[in-house]
Amino acid sequence: MIHYHISIENPHRHFISFEAKIPCQGKKTLRLCLASWRPGRYELGNFSKNIKSWNVQDGNVNLAFRKINKDCWEVDCDGCDEITLTYQYYAAELNAGSSYLDTEQLYINPVNCFFYVEDGLDLPYQLKFHLPDDYRMATGLGAISEHVRTAKNFDDLADCPLVASNSLKEITYTSKDVLFHIWIQGDLKIDEERLLKEFLSFSDAHFDIFGSIPCDEYHFLFHFPPYFIRHGVEHHNSTVIAMGPAADFQGESQFKDLLAISCHELFHTWNVKCIRPVEMLPYDFSKENYSRSGYVYEGVTNLLR
Numbered sequence: 001m002i003h004y005h006i007s008i009e010n011p012h013r014h015f016i017s018f019e020a021k022i023p024c025q026g027k028k029t030l031r032l033c034l035a036s037w038r039p040g041r042y043e044l045g046n047f048s049k050n051i052k053s054w055n056v057q058d059g060n061v062n063l064a065f066r067k068i069n070k071d072c073w074e075v076d077c078d079g080c081d082e083i084t085l086t087y088q089y090y091a092a093e094l095n096a097g098s099s100y101l102d103t104e105q106l107y108i109n110p111v112n113c114f115f116y117v118e119d120g121l122d123l124p125y126q127l128k129f130h131l132p133d134d135y136r137m138a139t140g141l142g143a144i145s146e147h148v149r150t151a152k153n154f155d156d157l158a159d160c161p162l163v164a165s166n167s168l169k170e171i172t173y174t175s176k177d178v179l180f181h182i183w184i185q186g187d188l189k190i191d192e193e194r195l196l197k198e199f200l201s202f203s204d205a206h207f208d209i210f211g212s213i214p215c216d217e218y219h220f221l222f223h224f225p226p227y228f229i230r231h232g233v234e235h236h237n238s239t240v241i242a243m244g245p246a247a248d249f250q251g252e253s254q255f256k257d258l259l260a261i262s263c264h265e266l267f268h269t270w271n272v273k274c275i276r277p278v279e280m281l282p283y284d285f286s287k288e289n290y291s292r293s294g295y296v297y298e299g300v301t302n303l304l305r
């Protein structure tokens with residue numbers, strides 16, 4: 001298992017601090033990698049440009065390492081049981097696929113900033129977040145407690161974004177015995193009764209098409225910043241949707257826009273996350289994944305808006 005500690009000492013500087021304890025499993029060298037791209041965007045992400053103060057130690061002893069390409073570091077770990085990786089990630093961009101930290105929230109897309117072992121993608125993860133006690137967390141990750149989360153492997157981790165803050169608002173509803181969470185970060189004024197009715201209606205409609213949903217619970221993670229943005233990214237048991245300005249959502253067209261993008265991202269739970277182009281089965285995070293079937297996974301999904 002890879003044990004991560006995540007902390008936010010100076011949130012106004014936008015740097016998230018990471019410490020990872022990684023088992024060496026008898027190897028002389030380990031290759032530690034960031035994903036080159038993220039599902040939903042399907043282009044090179046260059047996430048490593050946001051990495052600072054990268055170091056790796058055996059106890060208190062620094063280990064030799066070398067960067068072998070844009071997002072992979074090779075570490076000499078001969079004779080080590082476990083190594084400790086530390087680094088910081090600059091999280092200053094808020095969209096549906098990025099990571100962002102300030103004094104009000106921690107928002108992470110793990111595919112941006114968590115490392116995997118090159119031939120250890122199946123290793124499970126435990127994540128301990130060092131956050132203010134009153135921070136709640138919105139995410140599809142497994143839970144040991146509010147601030148201690150788990151992922152079955154890197155694929156699971158990479159596909160579970162999270163938002164943590166003391167101002168998260170949660171609304172829930174149940175469609176066909178499945179619990180849906182609507183998490184709202186931002187100062188949104190909206191007709192909640194109508195929102196709930198519409199979400200229940202389109203969720204029921206998805207069950208009418210597919211019969212069941214391939215997850216136990218589903219999370220809508222909404223960012224409503226005070227500036228213009230329209231962006232959504234799908235995941236297997238959640239979606240992140242960034243829409244703004246937050247003050248506009250009492251208007252009819254913005255409300256319908258919100259429903260349309262929410263419906264689109266939920267439909268992706270089946271069309272692209274489950275029914276996936278064969279070129280992306282499994283995901284290869286080390287390089288770009290080309291596909292000619294965008295008109296199926298985006299085009300067909302768009303028809304349902």
Ligand SMILES: [Zn+2]
Binds near residue numbers: 297298
């Ligand atoms: Zn889409």
